[in-house]
Amino acid sequence: MEFKIKDLEGYTPQIGRLVHMMNYARTTTLQAVKGLTIEQLDYLYADNANSIGALLTHMAAVEFCFQIETFDEREPTDAEVQEWGAGLDLGEKGRHEIKGKPLDYYIDKLDKVRNRTLTEFKRRNDDWLYVERKWASYPSNNYFIWFHTFEDEINHRGQIRIQRKMLPNF
Template sequence: MKLLFKCFLICLVLPVISTNAQEINSTKGYDTHIGVMVYMLEDLKSEIVSSTRGLNQFETDFQFDKQANSIGAIILHLAAVEVAYQKTSFGEYMNNEYEKEEQELLEMSIDLDTTKELLKEKPIKYYLSIYKKVRKNTLRELKNRNDNWWTKNSHWAWFHVMEHQANHYGQIKLIKARFPK
């Protein structure tokens, strides 16, 4: 009976689940290719935010060894790298979207190795609010662009932003798995 049930799952249910899981749409309000990237970036952001929901201060700052990063530092680093690509894609005026303190923090957070010890004692909501503000600015700017601009100028950059965030999402999951029990 167990074998029959496993066969049922593998043959009938799994293909339906995996087909749906691989569906990527274009977000409405954007040109088609930009909308696809927005869909993927937002899906990944949702996973990152969800994975950090409810972290306490110890968990936000936890490093499982001296070379490891904290989740708080990683979130700010993700925002910092996205801002760097905003400037590359949209122009230096993107600095004007951030308060002076945010600009300094984001510039410092590009290099995780030098900032991981400094980025502590802030609640996870602090880091997430900056991350979400950065993404809001990205989405606003992408909405003002078209697919012609995208394919000639920036699709490679935003693919890298997504790839970078996916790598650090894996790191966040690893850190959480190493929390002391």
């Protein structure tokens, strides 16, 4: 194993470096959830908490929505909102809808979304990263949006690590 941010074959230089960072964040997320059971993935340490399963769904949902915004340049369809809404909203909706699934279910969602991201990144060049767009009503660019994708994952991975320490013995 090595810890280097560098060019990555198949990608332009800046996109390849971004992919390295996203891959590292994902590796550490998967390490944080390794071996968790359905009960552990569904556990709520407080009435207003989000489960680990919900946080994993949120990671996939955020990336999916950024794909739509930056690759497809459109808003999500009603069907996509239905599929991903609980993962984006979390809270009560997430507590109600995101439960009862094994770890492989969440990993599969994360993998499917990431595979599209990687395929789309190969079709783009570094200039695309600097394309300006509005994000949350603020000036932004694709680079920041994709940085935020894994920055958000890192934030929630920290929550997962804390929650894992709080798990009761099932």
